[in-house]
Amino acid sequence: xxxxxxxxxxxxxxxxPVAWRDALxxxxxxxxxxxxxxxxxxHNIEAALVWKPPAELIGSxxxxxxxxxxxxxxxHIVGDPSLPxxxxxxxxxxxxxxxxxxxxxxxxxxxxxxxxATFEHASRLGKWEYIHPxxxxxxxxxVMGLGQLGSSAALELARQGFxxxxxxxxxxxxxxxxxxxxxxxxxxxxxxTDILVILLPLTRSTRGIVDAAALTxxxxxxxxxxxxxxxxxxxxxxxxxxxxxxIGEATLDVxxxxxxxxxxxxxxxxxxxxxxxxxxxxxxxxxxxxxxxxLNRLSNNLPLLNLVDRDRGY
Numbered sequence: 665x666x667x668x669x670x671x672x673x674x675x676x677x678x679x680x681p682v683a684w685r686d687a688l689x690x691x692x693x694x695x696x697x698x699x700x701x702x703x704x705x706x707h708n709i710e711a712a713l714v715w716k717p718p719a720e721l722i723g724s725x726x727x728x729x730x731x732x733x734x735x736x737x738x739x740h741i742v743g744d745p746s747l748p749x750x751x752x753x754x755x756x757x758x759x760x761x762x763x764x765x766x767x768x769x770x771x772x773x774x775x776x777x778x779x780x781a782t783f784e785h786a787s788r789l790g791k792w793e794y795i796h797p798x799x800x801x802x803x804x805x806x807v808m809g810l811g812q813l814g815s816s817a818a819l820e821l822a823r824q825g826f827x828x829x830x831x832x833x834x835x836x837x838x839x840x841x842x843x844x845x846x847x848x849x850x851x852x853x854x855x856x857t858d859i860l861v862i863l864l865p866l867t868r869s870t871r872g873i874v875d876a877a878a879l880t881x882x883x884x885x886x887x888x889x890x891x892x893x894x895x896x897x898x899x900x901x902x903x904x905x906x907x908x909x910x911i912g913e914a915t916l917d918v919x920x921x922x923x924x925x926x927x928x929x930x931x932x933x934x935x936x937x938x939x940x941x942x943x944x945x946x947x948x949x950x951x952x953x954x955x956x957x958x959l960n961r962l963s964n965n966l967p968l969l970n971l972v973d974r975d976r977g978y
Contacts, residue, residue: 670959671696671708673725676715676734679945684713687948691956711959719746730754730962732955734946736761736813737893738972739866753972754958756951762816765944768891769807769817769861770824772915775937776859776887777803777826781913785934800825806857808874809864809892810836810843811978813944817863829853833869854881859889866893867977876901885912891943894919899930906933917943 672688672695674681681699688695698704700721709725715734722728723746731741731753741753775781779795786793803826807818810832822828822840830836831844831853844853854860860882864870874888874897882888888911890897899920905911915937916930922941930936954969961968972978 669694669696670710670963671698672955672959673698673700673703673706673709673712673721674714675700675712675717675721678941679715679734680948683948684952687952688955691952692959695956695959711962713955714741716740717744719744722746730958730968732756732958733972736765736944737865737978739893739977742972742974742977749974752968753974754968755970755972756946756954757812757970758946758950758954760947760950761944762812765813765863765891766816766820768917768943769863769889770820772889772891772937773805773821773826773859773861774824775915776889776913781935781937801827803827804829804856804858805861806831806853806859807841807861807863808853809862810838810841811863811865814861814863817861821861829857850878851881854878855883857882857886859887862888862890862892862896864892864896865978866895871895872898874898874902876904879905879910882910884910886910887912888914889916890914891917894922903929903933906935911935913937915939917941 674684674697685697688697706724707727710727711730711732712728713732713734722744728751731751733741733753733755738753738755741747778797782793782795805821805826806829807814808831810818810830815838818828818830818838818841829842830838831849833845835845836843862874872895876898879901902911906914913935917939918941924930924938930938958968
C-alpha cells in the first residue's frame with residue numbers, strides 16, 4: 665500500500681528552499697513540499713521543516729503534528745508558547761553537521777593558537793611581527809558541552825595534539841579528553857583552559873552561564889569561541905573582559921540579537937572575529953533522507969526519530 669503523503673511546510677530566512685525541495689524530491693518524488701507564506705490550504709499541513717519560525721506561522725497550522733528543526737539548537741522552538749506541548753519536535757542528526765562544526769572550531773582554535781589575529785593586524789600595517797609558535801601540546805582547549813557537536817569538535821582537537829578538557833552538565837567519557845561535569849566541576853575546568861569553546865544548548869540552566877565570574881576564572885588572556893547560542897554568554901561582561909585584557913581574543917558566531925546590530929560594541933573590538941551564525945548547518949543532500957523517514961513514520965503512526973526532550977531543552 666502506498667504511504668499517505670504528509671504535506672510539509674518549509675520556513676527559513678537563511679536556508680535555500682529550492683535546494684531542500686530538490687533534495688527531498690530526489691528521495692521521495694511524491695512529497696507535498698510548500699514554502700511559507702505561499703503554502704496553499706494550511707488545513708492539510710501536518711509537518712513543518714523550519715529555522716526560527718515566527719509565531720504566526722505556528723499558530724496558523726491547525727493540523728500540525730510535527731516540527732522538524734533545521735539546526736542543532738531548538739531553544740527558539742521549545743520556548744515558543746504558541747506551539748502546543750503535544751506536538752513533537754525532531755532534530756536533523758547529520759554527520760555532515762558534526763564535521764562542519766569540528767572544522768569551524770578547529771579553524772578558530774588554530775587561528776588563536778597560531779596568533780593569526782596579530783599577524784592579520786600587522787599585515788594591514790605593513791609590519792613584520794614574529795611570534796614564536798607554541799606546540800599544541802602546550803595549549804589547553806576546553807570544550808563546554810559534549811553532545812554530538814561538542815564531542816566531534818573535542819575529539820578533532822585532541823587528534824591535533826591539543827590538551828583537551830571537556831565540561832558537561834552530566835558525566836561524559838571521551839578518549840583522550842579530561843572531563844569535568846556539574847557545578848562542582850566548572851571552576852576547575854575553566855581555571856586551566858587557555859581557549860574556551862562554548863557548544864552548550866541554550867536551556868534555563870545554561871542561559872548566562874559564561875558570566876563575569878566565569879570569565880574571571882579563565883587564565884588571563886584566554887581566548888573564547890562561542891558557537892553554541894548567544895545568550896550562553898553575558899555580552900556586557902565579555903566586552904568588559906576584553907577591554908580589561910582578561911579575554912585576549914574571541915571568535916563569535918552567535919549573539920543575543922541576530923543579525924548583530926551595526927552599532928553593537930562588539931563590532932568595534934579589534935580582538936573579536938564575528939561570523940554570521942554559520943558554524944554548522946543542516947545540508948539538504950545529507951539531511952533529506954531523515955526528513956522523509958520521519959514524514960513516513962508520521963503518516964504510519966510509527967515512532968519518530970531524533971526527538972527533542974522539551975524539559976531538557978535539547
